Amino acid sequence: MKQAANCKMCARPIVVEIDDDYAKLGDPFRLIKLATCDRCYDLRIRRQNIEDAIYRACLGIIQAGIKPNKPTKPGEEPKTPAEKARFKESEDALKVLVTLTQAYALLASDWCNRSGMIWDEALPAAILEKPKFWRVILEDYWKTFNRVRREEQQEMATA
Numbered sequence: 001m002k003q004a005a006n007c008k009m010c011a012r013p014i015v016v017e018i019d020d021d022y023a024k025l026g027d028p029f030r031l032i033k034l035a036t037c038d039r040c041y042d043l044r045i046r047r048q049n050i051e052d053a054i055y056r057a058c059l060g061i062i063q064a065g066i067k068p069n070k071p072t073k074p075g076e077e078p079k080t081p082a083e084k085a086r087f088k089e090s091e092d093a094l095k096v097l098v099t100l101t102q103a104y105a106l107l108a109s110d111w112c113n114r115s116g117m118i119w120d121e122a123l124p125a126a127i128l129e130k131p132k133f134w135r136v137i138l139e140d141y142w143k144t145f146n147r148v149r150r151e152e153q154q155e156m157a158t159a
C-alpha cells in the first residue's frame with residue numbers, strides 16, 4: 001500500500017510505501033509516523049557517521065592520554081624527544097578534530113539549506129580538552145548554531 005505522509009523531521013510531504021505483508025501484520029500508521037524523506041534520512045546517516053568518527057577519535061585521545069598543547073612562548077618549544085613526541089601527538093589529534101568538526105559544521109548548514117559553516121577553532125580545542133564530553137560539546141554547538149541561525153533570519157526579516 002502507498003500512503004501520503006509528512007517527513008517527521010522537515011514536514012515535507014512524502015509517499016510512504018508499506019509492504020503489504022507488514023500492513024497485514026500490524027498498524028501501518030505507526031510506520032508512517034517514523035517516516036523521513038530521503039534528504040533527511042541521508043543527513044541523519046551523515047550526522048551519525050561523523051559523530052561515530054568523533055567518538056572514536058575521542059576514545060583514542062583518552063586511551064593515549066593526549067592533552068592539549070599549552071601555548072608555547074618563543075624559546076619554549078618542546079625540547080626532549082619525549083616532549084616533542086607529546087607535542088606532535090597533540091597537534092595530530094587536534095588536526096583530526098578540526099577536520100571532523102568542520103564536516104559536522106557543514107552538515108549543520110546543509111541541514112538548514114544554509115551556505116557556508118558556523119565554526120571556529122574553539123570547537124575542536126574544547127573536544128581535545130574534554131574528550132569525555134564530546135557529546136555535550138556537540139549539543140552546545142547546536143545551540144550556538146541555532147542562535148546564529150535565528151539572528152540571521154531576524155536580520156533578513158528586518159533588512
Ligand SMILES: [Zn+2]
Nearest residue numbers: 007010037040
Ligand atoms: Zn525531511
